[in-house]
Every structure is written in structure tokens, then in C-alpha cells.
Amino acid sequence: MENAKLKLSISENSLETTFFFKGNLDAEGVAKVWVKAKALILKTSYENVIFDLSQVLIIDFAGAALLLHLETLILKQITKESSVKFVNVNLKHEQTLQLCRKNFITSEKIIVHKKQDDFITATGKNTFSFLDELSATISFTGEITIAVFKTIFKPKTLRWKEFFLIFEKTGVDALFIVALISFIVGLVMAFQAAMPMRMFGAEIYVANLIGLSVTRELGPLMTAIVLAGRSSSAFAAEIGTMKINEEVDALLTMGIDPVYFLALPRILAAAIVTPLLVLFADLVGIIGGAIVLVSLGHPISAYYAQVINQVSCMDLTGGLIKAFVFGILIASTGCFKGLRTQTGPSGVGMATTQAVVNSIIIIALADAVFSIIFYIFNI
Amino acid sequence: MNKKTNKKTIIEVKNLTAGYKDMLILNNVSFTVQKGEIFIILGGSGCGKSTLLKIMTGLLKPFDGNILINNKDIYNSQGQDKASILKNIGVMFQNGALFGSMNLLENVKLPLITHTSLDSEAINLIAYMKLSLVGLKDSSMLMPDQISGGMRKRAAIARAMALDPEIIFLDEPSAGLDPVTAAQLDKLILNLAENLGITFIMVTHELESIFDTGQRAIMLDKNEKGIIAQGNPHELKNLKNDKRVFTFFNRLAD
Ligand SMILES: Nc1ncnc2c1ncn2[C@@H]1O[C@H](COP(=O)(O)OP(=O)(O)OP(=O)(O)O)[C@@H](O)[C@H]1O
Ligand SMILES: [Mg+2]
Numbered sequence: 163m164e165n166a167k168l169k170l171s172i173s174e175n176s177l178e179t180t181f182f183f184k185g186n187l188d189a190e191g192v193a194k195v196w197v198k199a200k201a202l203i204l205k206t207s208y209e210n211v212i213f214d215l216s217q218v219l220i221i222d223f224a225g226a227a228l229l230l231h232l233e234t235l236i237l238k239q240i241t242k243e244s245s246v247k248f249v250n251v252n253l254k255h256e257q258t259l260q261l262c263r264k265n266f267i268t269s270e271k272i273i274v275h276k277k278q279d280d281f282i283t284a285t286g287k288n289t290f291s292f293l294d295e296l297s298a299t300i301s302f303t304g305e306i307t308i309a310v311f312k313t314i315f316k317p318k319t320l321r322w323k324e325f326f327l328i329f330e331k332t333g334v335d336a337l338f339i340v341a342l343i344s345f346i347v348g349l350v351m352a353f354q355a356a357m358p359m360r361m362f363g364a365e366i367y368v369a370n371l372i373g374l375s376v377t378r379e380l381g382p383l384m385t386a387i388v389l390a391g392r393s394s395s396a397f398a399a400e401i402g403t404m405k406i407n408e409e410v411d412a413l414l415t416m417g418i419d420p421v422y423f424l425a426l427p428r429i430l431a432a433a434i435v436t437p438l439l440v441l442f443a444d445l446v447g448i449i450g451g452a453i454v455l456v457s458l459g460h461p462i463s464a465y466y467a468q469v470i471n472q473v474s475c476m477d478l479t480g481g482l483i484k485a486f487v488f489g490i491l492i493a494s495t496g497c498f499k500g501l502r503t504q505t506g507p508s509g510v511g512m513a514t515t516q517a518v519v520n521s522i523i524i525i526a527l528a529d530a531v532f533s534i535i536f537y538i539f540n541i
Numbered sequence: 542m543n544k545k546t547n548k549k550t551i552i553e554v555k556n557l558t559a560g561y562k563d564m565l566i567l568n569n570v571s572f573t574v575q576k577g578e579i580f581i582i583l584g585g586s587g588c589g590k591s592t593l594l595k596i597m598t599g600l601l602k603p604f605d606g607n608i609l610i611n612n613k614d615i616y617n618s619q620g621q622d623k624a625s626i627l628k629n630i631g632v633m634f635q636n637g638a639l640f641g642s643m644n645l646l647e648n649v650k651l652p653l654i655t656h657t658s659l660d661s662e663a664i665n666l667i668a669y670m671k672l673s674l675v676g677l678k679d680s681s682m683l684m685p686d687q688i689s690g691g692m693r694k695r696a697a698i699a700r701a702m703a704l705d706p707e708i709i710f711l712d713e714p715s716a717g718l719d720p721v722t723a724a725q726l727d728k729l730i731l732n733l734a735e736n737l738g739i740t741f742i743m744v745t746h747e748l749e750s751i752f753d754t755g756q757r758a759i760m761l762d763k764n765e766k767g768i769i770a771q772g773n774p775h776e777l778k779n780l781k782n783d784k785r786v787f788t789f790f791n792r793l794a795d
Binding site: 188189190192193194196197222223224226227228230231254257258261262264265266267269272273274276505506507508 | 640641642644646653656657658659660662663665666667669670671673674678681682684686704705732735736737
């Protein structure tokens with residue numbers, strides 16, 4: 163296969179310069195001679211140039227690119243009226259060259275990078291997209307409210323099958339992770355608190371601390387964060403994929419409101435399932451604390467009594483109300499981001515990320531608002 | 542049509558039985574494809590044409606049987622061997638399968654960058670030629686989601702041709718194209734087969750395209766789970782003894 167290797171040689175006489183190509187003018191050969199051939203041509207300026215292809219076995223697109231590129235380089239240098247001549251080209255090669263020549267674009271005309279927005283344009287675009295987002299959020303909230311009221315008056319119109327499926331996916335399937343996190347939080351907190359409190363002989367009051375903080379704060383917050391990661395993202399991805407596949411458009415053309423069809427079952431399911439999960443998280447968190455205290459030598463009955471004395475019905479209910487609101491916020495953020503998914507490869511990914519991040523921010527803000535309200539009303 | 546008489550078998554499908562999980566789609570199918578020919582796979586919707594292409598390109602392992610490309614079994618070769626087979630084939634999927642995060646030029650450049658050691662200037666020149674061949678040189682900077690379905694198809698063809706592979710598989714290349722563009726595409730395929738000796742395996746329903754380009758065709762059938770007819774399309778058209786073939790070529794609703 164030695165003669166298949168591409169070789170380039172030059173011979174000059176007083177009238178013309180001949181470039182002899184020998185072997186395969188294919189990607190492999192061209193890769194080896196490209197830089198050398200270019201340098202050769204840029205070094206001297208030739209007048210009458212002949213490309214002799216008599217010894218060429220194969221020409222493919224890479225080979226044609228080489229020949230045509232060299233030709234352009236030479237033609238640029240030549241000052242007098244003169245040209246590059248291709249000689250000894252067989253019919254097949256001639257046709258390939260013709261096909262390529264028709265489609266050849268010289269290097270300078272090639273655009274490799276898209277021009278980017280300057281600073282001012284980019285700022286303007288970002289501002290507009292922010293305003294756009296804001297108005298969309300407001301109108302989405304409005305649509306959801308209307309949809310909820312419609313459903314209250316006509317419960318038959320809700321897609322109950324979808325509702326129960328989502329209920330299961332968001333609720334039952336999240337039991338393990340919610341339990342794990344609550345348990346560990348209860349356990350670790352009890353352990354950390356037990357050490358300093360022991361110095362004051364107040365170890366048993368760890369039970370009060372756990373009972374109160376778990377039911378009022380940590381249970382709802384931890385569950386909400388788990389759901390933000392698990393369900394908000396899932397909603398955004400599911401609906402986002404439908405958006406990209408034009409399924410949402412299909413709903414619209416059938417006169418079906420996507421908010422009603424896709425978002426509502428998810429939001430209602432999350433609103434109902436989150437308090438239930440929180441109740442479960444509260445229980446497991448308190449059990450986590452109990453394990454620490456029991457292992458430190460306190461009887462379980464004492465722990466139980468402390469918790470029952472400390473935690474009022476209001477504390478528990480407050481936590482569950484929070485959970486209800488968190489559920490709605492998480493699900494609507496996810497659905498909203500899903501419905502606003504941009505087309506393009508990173509669309510769904512971006513929607514999912516934003517759904518999780520925004521859910522967590524909104525939960526944190528809502529939690530702060532709840533603290534103030536509870537403080538004012540002395541709950 | 543072929544001037545050379547010493548035809549060389551480039552693909553050999555031997556006793557192929559394949560499907561998905563427990564669904565049998567193709568049962569004991571055998572045929573060969575010669576180098577440089579335009580080979581057409583026909584058949585009604587859902588009969589397994591795309592499945593057959595998936596198997597021939599090494600994407601779906603058959604239940605039984607062998608696929609030999611240049612006498613190498615693609616399902617029994619690994620590493621370097623498999624890579625060299627894959628480098629020699631280009632595939633255009635039914636829905637284009639362009640990489641959404643890259644613009645058209647980058648899509649076409651990707652195989653060139655991965656498989657050749659060409660200079661980046663050369664790669665740009667070649668990629669532009671390929672895009673120009675399918676009439677997309679002015680759309681090179683667009684992303685796949687910014688172009689129409691037909692354009693996506695053409696860009697996918699350009700990408701399949703990027704490396705000047707020996708064999709190009711096309712799944713319904715002219716579906717969704719206007720008649721002029723479709724005719725240009727047929728001409729391009731003929732030109733490439735003739736001059737560069739590229740072998741085309743093409744799934745298509747376009748009768749014109751079949752008659753203009755096809756040198757040999759096989760027709761699959763959903764119930765038969767295999768080939769019901771094969772030969773030159775012009776001969777198949779006049780075949781009157783099989784009703785399924787006759788209705789297909791004469792566009793009849795049976
Ligand atoms: N990923 C898959 N899993 C299971 N079954 C599949 C899968 N893809 C295709 N099938 C089945 O295989 C059969 C053949 O499908 P295939 O896509 O090969 O058809 P086709 O001949 O290409 O049809 P068309 O002309 O509509 O593209 C169909 O009955 C389909 O239901
Ligand atoms: Mg198909």
C-alpha cells in the first residue's frame with residue numbers, strides 16, 4: 163500500500179511550476195500534507211501553476227478541499243493574468259472535483275463563530291426577559307387560582323387518575339428519604355443538644371427542644387426541601403418535555419387549558435400529600451431524638467411525657483398549615499417552570515434546575531413570613 | 542448500470558432474526574449489498590425498516606444471525622475493530638438526531654474532529670462543502686431547533702457524509718422535502734455513489750426516488766416478518782404475481 167500514501171512534489175521550469183500529487187487524496191493523506199503544502203505555496207509566488215493528478219488514486223472531499231484551497235491561495239498571489247491548471251484528471255476525479263468546486267467556499271468567507279451581543283444589548287435583553295418572567299408568574303398565579311375554584315365547584319372535571327398517580331409518586335415514594343432525613347436530623351440535634359444541657363443537669367429538656375423544633379420548623383422545612391428536589395424537578399421535567407414535544411401545543415389546539423390539564427392535578431396532589439408527609443416526618447424526627455435520650459439512660463416514658471407536655475395542638479397544626487402552603491408553592495413552581503420551558507437542548511435541564519432553586523428560595527421566604535405571622539398571632 | 546462487472550459484496554446479512562424483547566419483527570432475513578450500489582429498503586409503516594437499519598449499524602443486537610460489513614461481523618468485533626467499522630459508515634436517523642447543543646457546522650465537524658487529524662481550516666472547508674451540498678451553507682450557524690424539519694433532515698445527511706464513509710445509511714431522507722429538493726438529493730446520492738463509490742442503504746417511500754436512484758430493492762412485510770420481494774425497482778413494479786408488491790408500486794389502496 164506504499165503508493166497509496168499521499169506525496170507532493172514540485173518541478174519548475176522557466177514557463178511553469180508543476181505540482182505532482184501521488185497516492186490517495188483522502189482525509190488521512192491530506193491531514194499529513196496540509197500544513198506543508200500551504201507553507202510551500204505561501205513561501206514563493208508562482209506564475210503558471212499546473213496540478214498534475216496523473217498518479218492520484220482516490221480523491222474524496224478532503225482531497226478536493228486541499229486542491230481547491232491551494233488553488234485559491236495561488237490565485238491570490240498571482241498578479242498577472244494566469245491560472246492554475248488541473249491536468250491528467252480522470253473522469254471520476256473530474257466529476258468529484260466539479261461537485262466540490264460547486265460547493266466550495268473560500269476560507270475567508272467561512273463564518274465559524276456567531277457574533278455575540280454587546281454589553282448594552284445583553285443588559286436590555288435580560289431586563290426584558292426578567293419583566294417577561296415576572297408578568298408570566300403573575301398570570302400563572304391567576305390561572306391557577308381560577309382553576310382551583312373551578313375544581314371546587316366541579317370536582318368531576320379533575321383528572322382523578324392522574325391525581326392519584328402523582329399522589330403516589332410524590333407521597334408514598336418519598337417516604338423513605340423523608341424518614342431518613344428527619345430521623346437523622348432528630349438524632350443529631352438531640353445528640354448535639356444533650357452535651358451542653360447535661361452540664362446544667364437539664365438533659366431531659368432535650369425532649370422539649372426536639373418536640374417543638376421538629377413539629378414547628380424542621381419537619382415542614384426538611385420535607386419541603388426534599389420535595390423541592392424530588393417533585394418540583396420531576397414536574398418541571400415532565401411538563402417541560404411535553405412542551406418541547408409540542409404536546410402542550412396539541413392540548414391548546416384541542417381547546418384544553420394546559421394549566422388545568424397538567425398543573426392542577428400536580429398542585430392539588432402536592433398540597434394534600436405534603437402535610438401527610440410532614441406528619442410522618444415529625445413522628446420519625448421525634449423517634450430519632452428518643453433514641454439518643456434512651457441511650458443516655460432516660461426512660462422512654464419520661465421523654466414521651468416531656469414531648470406531650472411541650473407540644474401543643476397549635477404547634478402541630480401550625481406546622482401542617484405550613485406544609486400545605488409549601489406543597490402548593492413547590493408544585494406550582496415546578497409546573498410553572500415546566501410550562502415555560504424554552505425549546506433547545508438545555509431547555510428541560512434549565513427548567514428543572516430553576517424549579518428546584520426557586521422552590522427552595524420560595525420555601526425559605528415563606529417560612530420567614532410564617533414565623534412573623536405565627537409570632538403576631540401568638541401561635 | 543454498473544460498468545464494472547466484478548462486484549464486491551460489502552454488507553452481508555445472514556439469517557437475521559431480530560426484534561424487541563419478546564416481540565419478533567424480522568424472521569430469518571438474508572440479503573447482500575454490493576459495493577457502490579444504492580440499495581433500497583421498502584415496506585409499509587411499522588414493518589421494521591428502521592429496526593433493520595438499527596441492526597445493520599450495530600445499535601440493536603439481533604436474536605440470531607450475523608451482519609458482516611466488509612467481512613467483519615459487527616456484533617462479534619470489539620475495540621479497534623469495531624471502531625474501524627463504525628468509521629466507515631455514516632447514518633442518518635429518521636428524525637435527524639442532530640446534537641441540539643451544537644450548531645449545524647459543529648454537528649458536521651464533530652465526526653471530522655474525532656476521526657481525522659486534519660487541520661482545523663481543512664475541517665471547516667470540508668464541513669462547509671458538505672453543508673453546501675445539501676443547500677445549507679447559509680444556515681451553518683443555526684441551532685437544530687431553529688430550523689425546519691426538512692432542513693434538519695438535510696443537515697443530518699451532511700453529517701452522515703462528513704467522513705466520506707464507504708457506506709451511508711439513510712432513513713427516509715426525502716420525507717418532508719419539497720419535490721425539487723428531493724430531486725436534488727437523489728442526484729447528489731447518485732453522484733456520490735458513482736464518483737466516490739459510496740454505498741447507500743436507503744429506506745424510502747418516495748416512488749420517484751426509488752426509480753431514479755435505486756439499483757436494487759428489498760421489500761419487507763409486517764405479517765411475513767421478512768422479505769417478500771427483491772430485485773431492481775423497475776422489475777418489481779411490473780411484478781404482478783404478488784398483490785402486496787403490486788399495490789405498493791402502483792399506489793393502490795388494497
Ligand atoms: N424501541 C422499540 N421498542 C419496542 N418496539 C419497537 C421499538 N421501536 C420499534 N418497535 C416496533 O417495531 C416495529 C417496527 O418498527 P420500525 O420503526 O422498524 O418500523 P418502520 O418500518 O421503520 O416504520 P416507519 O415507516 O413508520 O418508520 C413496530 O411494530 C414498532 O412497534
Ligand atoms: Mg422507520
